[in-house]
Amino acid sequence: MFDSYPKIPINEEAFSGMTFRVRYPKILTDVIQSELFDQRITQELENLKQSLNTQLVDRLSNTTAAYWHDFYVEYEGKKLIDLPFFDAEVYLFALINSIVQYDTLQIDPYSKIKSADLSQSQLAFDRILASSKDWDTKDFILNNLHGNKSDLSQLVHGDEVAIEVILDDSQTLIGQLPRYTSTEIILDNTGMELFSDLLLVDHLIDKYDHQITLHIKAAPLFVSDVIDEDITKLLDFLSHHQEEFVQRIKTYIKQGKITIVAHNFWNSPGHFDTIPKDLISKESLLLSKGDANYRRFFGDRILDSATNAFELTSYLKNEAFAIRTLKSDIQTSLSTELVQSLNSRNKEWRNIGKFAVIQKVSARILKIPNSSQKES
Numbered sequence: 001m002f003d004s005y006p007k008i009p010i011n012e013e014a015f016s017g018m019t020f021r022v023r024y025p026k027i028l029t030d031v032i033q034s035e036l037f038d039q040r041i042t043q044e045l046e047n048l049k050q051s052l053n054t055q056l057v058d059r060l061s062n063t064t065a066a067y068w069h070d071f072y073v074e075y076e077g078k079k080l081i082d083l084p085f086f087d088a089e090v091y092l093f094a095l096i097n098s099i100v101q102y103d104t105l106q107i108d109p110y111s112k113i114k115s116a117d118l119s120q121s122q123l124a125f126d127r128i129l130a131s132s133k134d135w136d137t138k139d140f141i142l143n144n145l146h147g148n149k150s151d152l153s154q155l156v157h158g159d160e161v162a163i164e165v166i167l168d169d170s171q172t173l174i175g176q177l178p179r180y181t182s183t184e185i186i187l188d189n190t191g192m193e194l195f196s197d198l199l200l201v202d203h204l205i206d207k208y209d210h211q212i213t214l215h216i217k218a219a220p221l222f223v224s225d226v227i228d229e230d231i232t233k234l235l236d237f238l239s240h241h242q243e244e245f246v247q248r249i250k251t252y253i254k255q256g257k258i259t260i261v262a263h264n265f266w267n268s269p270g271h272f273d274t275i276p277k278d279l280i281s282k283e284s285l286l287l288s289k290g291d292a293n294y295r296r297f298f299g300d301r302i303l304d305s306a307t308n309a310f311e312l313t314s315y316l317k318n319e320a321f322a323i324r325t326l327k328s329d330i331q332t333s334l335s336t337e338l339v340q341s342l343n344s345r346n347k348e349w350r351n352i353g354k355f356a357v358i359q360k361v362s363a364r365i366l367k368i369p370n371s372s373q374k375e376s
């Protein structure tokens, strides 16, 4: 397990420090400029932006008790920037939701940012859907990985970055697909990434007849993480040009071939080791999208990038793969030579969104009863 490693702190000199100094004030400015809220809420957002360095952790009524209990026991009354990085980030987004009264008003503070991004992606959607007619499974997975560049919380837009895959277990993943009847995907961002998820889902149903579960956030998080309304908005947007594809996805949803599950756990600081028991079926192949979900496999700890992921994820009940571009300080299972070479190319390689992995993150393999196949 990862408990013996220290949690990644907010460090002035590191990516985490830059995030609280530069990225979060910029995100708050963008929300304020969206003009979605009345003067009082806008002023509170402005106050938060000015006081990120001194903000204290208070109990928020929109944080679900069960998943936040340990967090408050440890951090209530402390300064936000003294918390571990992941805890501080998730709390900040819960605080923003609390300020904008998301539970009652149901206005996504990032909705304008998301809509602007959708409009810019129309041509790319058309181009990708047209070329996907000739794709095999590997192409769908690679396109899915590329989709994870499109993260609206980042300073550099995904389109500007060419990615390089530094760990590629896609053949293992493809080899396992026929053994399963269901895949569960922990989704990450809306827009281009969600589009790439739906393309992959369409393919998994068409070629492997999988039952699909899509796990999404119950409330806005990390700016562009998928919430329920994003799926409807994307399908509505696509329906003008991509009617056939949209109809197919809607039919799968109606038939229950695709199930969408929004859960408060994903809005909490919980990691995969504390996931609610019945949220993911043990029989499913698990695909985890994106950076923040990757951090959750390892408790967002300080780890040597050559540490074997399997040693830290023995708690997982599923065979799991992460499809992720690197946007924060944590990475596992690389060779020491590769780490050295990446360090010599760019000290910031872990968080610039240029490098990517399709990584098997748990040692588990599906147990098929009465099967002659060897199990581990």
Ligand SMILES: O=P(O)(O)OC[C@H]1O[C@](O)(CO)[C@@H](O)[C@@H]1O
Pocket (backbone or CB within 6 Å): 019, 089, 148, 151, 153, 154, 188, 189, 222, 289, 290, 291, 292, 293, 295, 325, 327, 328
């Ligand atoms: O959308 P993703 O891929 O999970 O990335 C979320 C981003 O925000 C972060 O939490 C850092 O603030 C990183 O995990 C990542 O840069």
